[in-house]
Amino acid sequence: MIVALILLLLVLGSVIFHLVSPWWWTPIASNWAYIDSTLVVTFWITGIVFAAVVLFLAYCVYRFRHQPGRKADYEPENKRLEVWLTVATSIGVAAMLAPGLIVWKQFVTVPSEATEVEVVGQQWSWSYRLPGADGKLGASGVNWISADNPLGVSPHDSNGADDVIVEGGDLHLPIGKPVKVVLRSVDVLHDFYVPEFRAKMDMVPGTVTYFWFTPIRTGEFEVLCAELCGTGHAFMRSYVQVQEQAEYDAWLGEQVTFASLQRPRPVRVAAEP
Structure with missing residues (x-):
């Protein structure tokens, strides 16, 4: 119970830190607002995944905690779960990489008048x-x-x-x-x-x-x-x-x-x- 509570506080503390933290970007002075947008997209994807994983871990710690008479089940494979995790992870990685690749192409494509x-x-x-x-x-x-x-x-x-x-x-x-x-x-x-x-x-x-x-x-x-x-x-x-x-x-x-x-x-x- 204590471990599950600590995990919940970790997620809550991370959200509060994000909302009140003074450590944010300096005011932009160039045309690269795309960089900020890419960082925001990456931040939300990784932030949501972080919160979901930690909350799921807290649930598992509490739901499957030791109790007298309870016996653990051995299930080495779950194809449905493996497919779901593979698809979800691929979509998440693609969502993070795509904006970065688009911005990188703009970053190295120099205007002729530069x-x-x-x-x-x-x-x-x-x-x-x-x-x-x-x-x-x-x-x-x-x-x-x-x-x-x-x-x-x-x-x-x-x-x-x-x-x-x-x-x-x-x-x-x-x-x-x-x-x-x-x-x-x-x-x-x-x-x-x-x-x-x-x-x-x-x-x-x-x-x-x-x-x-x-x-x-x-x-x-x-x-x-x-x-x-x-x-x-x-x-x-x-x-x-x-x-x-x-x-x-x-x-x-x-x-x-x-x-x-x-x-x-x-x-x-x-x-x-």
């Missing part, structure tokens, strides 16, 4: 590269990384000369325009994650990954690393500033380009005493 922005992760900072006046990013690779070329932009690709380099700073984006986020890591696994955008993706060394989104709300949004990447993982932070187009253009005009980073620097020679 602007490419590169994010480079390394222990333990974020750097960004945005297209310049030509609207195109130049090629990049780890082979070209150096002190004067921290993001590994190809010096042989003319499209990269006007690329805007933001090393260890914040990413600025204009509101209302789709962005393709191209992700690279130069050392270990990282994961670019902005909770308000409902978008994240692993960054795998030697592989270029991507996703896209459209910012729909101006403001400052924190960038987190969602993949344990070493002792400084918790401090790998940055910000995305979503701005009106005029503010964004003004900021973009103040940034350094790849070509300016490659200009020869004057060498100071100490005067003879």
Whole structure:
């Protein structure tokens, strides 16, 4: 009786926690409301199954509890029950997977008008590269990384000369325009994650990954690393500033380009005493 009561309290406590819990999503700031809808569908399916299983377990504990003179029946197979459970489980799994597959297809199908922005992760900072006046990013690779070329932009690709380099700073984006986020890591696994955008993706060394989104709300949004990447993982932070187009253009005009980073620097020679 005590065990059955504990199981009932577990279900009741879970429902109450869901209703009063402050741990909920941050206000969305991108077009990916589909992500929230998919999570809600998954939550209700798993929540109902959880409550049904625990309540059924509580019923069984109480209904078939030990009583003097009662003898347990041995029934190793029940084909009708097995078929019912198989069908119900298949429907439940399909109901959870279908919305996710639909959203995933949208998540990786980038609009033709999207602007490419590169994010480079390394222990333990974020750097960004945005297209310049030509609207195109130049090629990049780890082979070209150096002190004067921290993001590994190809010096042989003319499209990269006007690329805007933001090393260890914040990413600025204009509101209302789709962005393709191209992700690279130069050392270990990282994961670019902005909770308000409902978008994240692993960054795998030697592989270029991507996703896209459209910012729909101006403001400052924190960038987190969602993949344990070493002792400084918790401090790998940055910000995305979503701005009106005029503010964004003004900021973009103040940034350094790849070509300016490659200009020869004057060498100071100490005067003879």
